[in-house]
Amino acid sequence: MVDVEQVTPPLAGHGEGPVWCPADRRLRWVDMLVGDILALDPATGVVARRHVAPVVAALRPRSAGGLVVAVERGFALLGDDSVELLPEVWSDPSIRMNDGACDPLGRFYCGSMAYDAAPGRASLHRLDADGAVETVLTGLTVSNGLAWTRQGDAAWYVDSATQRLDVFAFDLATGELRDRRPAVDVPPAVGTPDGLCLDSEGGAWVALWDGGALHRYAPDGRLTAVVELPVRRPTACAFGGPDHADLYVTSSRLGLPADDRSPAGALFRFRPEVPGFPAHPFAG
Template sequence: MEIKVLVDIKTRLGEGATWDPIRQRLFWVDIVDKRLFSCDEFGGNLRAWHAPQKIGSFALRDQHDGAILALEDGLYTLDFNTGDVEFLISPEPDKPFNRLNDGRVDRQGRYVFGSMNRMEEDTTAALYRLNTDLSLETLETGINTSNSICWSPDGSKFYYADTWAGEIWSYDYAMQGLPTNKQVFCQIDTSDGGSADGSTVDSEGFVWNAKVYSGQLIRYAPNGQVDRVIEMPVKKITTATFGGKNLDVLYVTSMSEPPLPRFPGDNQYRGSVFAIYGLGIQGVEDTRFKG
């Protein structure tokens, strides 16, 4: 195994690593600097698009050359060719103390995303799903900070976390209807100050979670047991995804500054995007939003 710095651009709050198998490019955001980035599998040919607000997450579109952006106050469309950003829908027009946060596209091509309490102090947030006809559903409420959204390879299991709850949950996830049978998938040891941030799954059905503030990338077996722990070069890692032409490179984002004053700084590699080679494991293709 080898960990390399793929892109060193000191993202203030790097998040949302997503591999596009069509373009063969990696996408991620800097939430605080309001930019969506893209590069090739080796970190070259860097591109960036600017948004008018913080970008919590995004969904690459299947039928359009662009993305859906989860900005602070709602969903917007981004045109990759023109850079134009247009308002689509707001799930929480009456909650200015929230902003939109983590999100990914499910195996059916629907965009599942959540909100968060801005100060991470109250359970005012929720989880939503944007369907392909652009209708919106509420999937879960009573959340502080939405995170760790991902699915099993066949899409039948859904994983989700409230960052400060100290656990990741699993749900039964069907083609239609709301997620059901919520269970604790795994407990997060928060004694070192770390907590569950972004997750992805590999082709064997194992869940990889970026444990932010502790710098540990943890692989969980389908039964929730810890299978492997990788110590990253920085503490504030945020999310991961598999990519590269063989889906065998694990890309990991990080932040260069803490979002809240109680967290310390990091070393010179802070804010970088990392690539992990030689794991001997393949991922599952990220799905595009089909709306």
């Protein structure tokens, strides 16, 4: 039986995108639809909140210091007291960024979705260290979890509308995602796959929206662990702490009935048997 700890009160309306930032030993995540970044100091339990933009979808630490973030229709670079908004990637106000991660080469990817989740309107975009942006996948619906293996030779990916976890081969020489294949079919009865992260053995932990749980799938696709949570809509997960042994889970109150009395919007934490490893930083 895994002991799941509620780390914070229900601070976020739509908590998403957790990542451990080793430079200051903080766990950061977003309150996406109000455009805030939250930062937990695990040593004290104190959470700081920083407003960035109308929407903040995902973030990663930068190797030179600061953060790279995905805002509603593009990317931004953050310093301690500065926000540099980069040129918008698209102008359509009905589509927003949703979730992202960095590859082993230090490039930041973020996928989009239509606000009404209309099929086929989303894409996966990549921000390179020099500021160039490339669209690497199109025809998506709700681009969600993305994470590279520790060796860097493969990436797990979720387009939530497919009810699947897919795996890409990743060419470290060319930086290309290729040979996409289905790895796990998630039954709709157990929830919709959302954000994910990988542990040091290559196991994929995925948050199940409307499923109230995290599932772990082995590299061969076998379900090896189920961790139930006291909220209906967990959204994403990330390993944190100095040894990357704690798994943090964000959650959402979005769309829940007014009489819901769960701690939806809180941050949770538990310690799996297998630890994680550091997230790749942005090279720009």
